[in-house]
Amino acid sequence: xxxxxxxxxxxxxxxxxxxxxxxxxxxxxxxxxxxxxxxxxxxxxxxxxxxxxxxxxxxxxxxxxxxxxxxxxxxxxxxxxxxxxxxxxxxxxxxxxxxxxxxxxxxxxxxxxxxxxxxxxxxxxxxxxxxxxxxxxxxxxxxxxxxxxxxxxxxxxxxxxxxxxxxxxxxxxxxxxxxxxxxxxxxxxxxxxxxxxxxxxxxxxxxxxxxxxxxxxxxxxxxxxxxxxxxxxxxxxxxxxxxxxxxxxxxxxxxxxxxxxxxxxxxxxxxxxxxxxxxxxxxxxxxxxxxxxxxxxxxxxxxxxxxxxxxxxxxxxxxxxxxxxxxxxxxxxxxxxxxxxxxxxxxxxxxxxxxxxxxxx
Amino acid sequence: xxxxxxxxxxxxxxxxxxxxxxxxxxxxxxxxxxxxxxxxxxxxxxxxxxxxxxxxxxxxxxxxxxxxxxxxxxxxxxxxxxxxxxxxxxxxxxxxxxxxxxxxxxxxxxxxxxxxxxxxxxxxxxxxxxxxxxxxxxxxxxxxxxxxxxxxxxxxxxxx
Numbered sequence: 222x223x224x225x226x227x228x229x230x231x232x233x234x235x236x237x238x239x240x241x242x243x244x245x246x247x248x249x250x251x252x253x254x255x256x257x258x259x260x261x262x263x264x265x266x267x268x269x270x271x272x273x274x275x276x277x278x279x280x281x282x283x284x285x286x287x288x289x290x291x292x293x294x295x296x297x298x299x300x301x302x303x304x305x306x307x308x309x310x311x312x313x314x315x316x317x318x319x320x321x322x323x324x325x326x327x328x329x330x331x332x333x334x335x336x337x338x339x340x341x342x343x344x345x346x347x348x349x350x351x352x353x354x355x356x357x358x359x360x361x362x363x364x365x366x367x368x369x370x371x372x373x374x375x376x377x378x379x380x381x382x383x384x385x386x387x388x389x390x391x392x393x394x395x396x397x398x399x400x401x402x403x404x405x406x407x408x409x410x411x412x413x414x415x416x417x418x419x420x421x422x423x424x425x426x427x428x429x430x431x432x433x434x435x436x437x438x439x440x441x442x443x444x445x446x447x448x449x450x451x452x453x454x455x456x457x458x459x460x461x462x463x464x465x466x467x468x469x470x471x472x473x474x475x476x477x478x479x480x481x482x483x484x485x486x487x488x489x490x491x492x493x494x495x496x497x498x499x500x501x502x503x504x505x506x507x508x509x510x511x512x513x514x515x516x517x518x519x520x521x522x523x524x525x526x527x528x529x530x531x532x533x534x535x536x537x538x539x540x541x542x543x544x545x546x547x548x549x550x551x552x553x554x555x556x557x558x559x560x561x562x563x564x565x566x567x568x569x570x571x572x573x574x575x576x577x578x579x580x581x582x
Numbered sequence: 583x584x585x586x587x588x589x590x591x592x593x594x595x596x597x598x599x600x601x602x603x604x605x606x607x608x609x610x611x612x613x614x615x616x617x618x619x620x621x622x623x624x625x626x627x628x629x630x631x632x633x634x635x636x637x638x639x640x641x642x643x644x645x646x647x648x649x650x651x652x653x654x655x656x657x658x659x660x661x662x663x664x665x666x667x668x669x670x671x672x673x674x675x676x677x678x679x680x681x682x683x684x685x686x687x688x689x690x691x692x693x694x695x696x697x698x699x700x701x702x703x704x705x706x707x708x709x710x711x712x713x714x715x716x717x718x719x720x721x722x723x724x725x726x727x728x729x730x731x732x733x734x735x736x737x738x739x740x741x742x
Contacts, residue, residue, distance in 0.1 A: 439721035446728050460701035467708045470731040477741040482627035
């Protein structure tokens, strides 16, 4: 049959998507093919266009001409597996436009390149919304279909890539040609990197981009850890904030250990009574005062008791010397508070303490 | 009894607190009770600070790069203190020292392709063992290091 011949011709043309030699044929034959396909009654040939859509020819024409129903075209292409490149047809034919806006669509780049030149069989008022809708559709259909449109593409495609939609005319058509080949080929269990339109797509830049995304993810985590970093924009400033935070934390640890060193002599016996219950095995306890009564507790209870004792210790003994110091050095408080980022009064007291010690030394 | 602070007896906080308390008692037991001379206090401060770092590093073990680096540093420092002039150093300590010094000498600016190199270098100096990390690991380690520092500060030892 004539239509079958036409279809086979089309199929052979379309299934070899790579290589520019296909393109030349496409432009000449596609329009004829489409007409032939549409005119032919729905054949059982799986590769035929109308069979592809599973619709009678009349409806196909209607669909082609109605922009809103492009989604139907895309959705109703189940027997696409047989036809390697054909799943692109629904989207393509639905949205063929005069200029190069086609190039956004997935699939064989060369096919699309040429199909755009074919006279419009669809209405020319396909809007950007349509394109966007269809663009998302092929993405979904691709994921559901085990299609590999091109074995060479598969090799190159370590990461699946999409292109961001720009409705402006494709000024970078040459670059998008390479992009188109790589996109939507197959969803692999790898890191998925999104390549913007016009970006280089060799493996080096892919790796670079993956690294950058990892780094950005970690920066976000750090921003959450460091208080006050969420409002800052710009990674250099965020890093500065992180550096300041780490420095302040380290300084706080030093100050508090200084405080522990100074408060030390007053609370020996309390601590000792704390520790014999909890560490029965490791203490080289020759120096304990006689107040200590070794107790044998299970570990969980030990922790609980330790809490209680520590609370007492903390509030009774630790605060007293600090408060004594604070009375003396009130005039330093405001200065220290403005300098340091720590907000607890204990910390500022520790810094006062440290300053005093430094002065003494 | 509820444990408001130690929610988990094996959490980082409780491990650190246990070790640090033990170290503290050792330190306090060593010195005579009310020697409040500044030098004594200063020495004790240094010891407590080292004890804090050590307890923290031991609580994290070798799971993190910074904890391993910190343990190296502490061990090499203790070895150096013990045998200041002797040649009988362990091979590992020598290697550690050599590696550290070579890293610090030959650390060229890591131009990772992202813009912030000065800040990254500064961060490397802050985080122990940071010189040998690339930016990605550095950020990871920084996050864990910040978490551990805050654990130290808010442990119930009276530090926070």
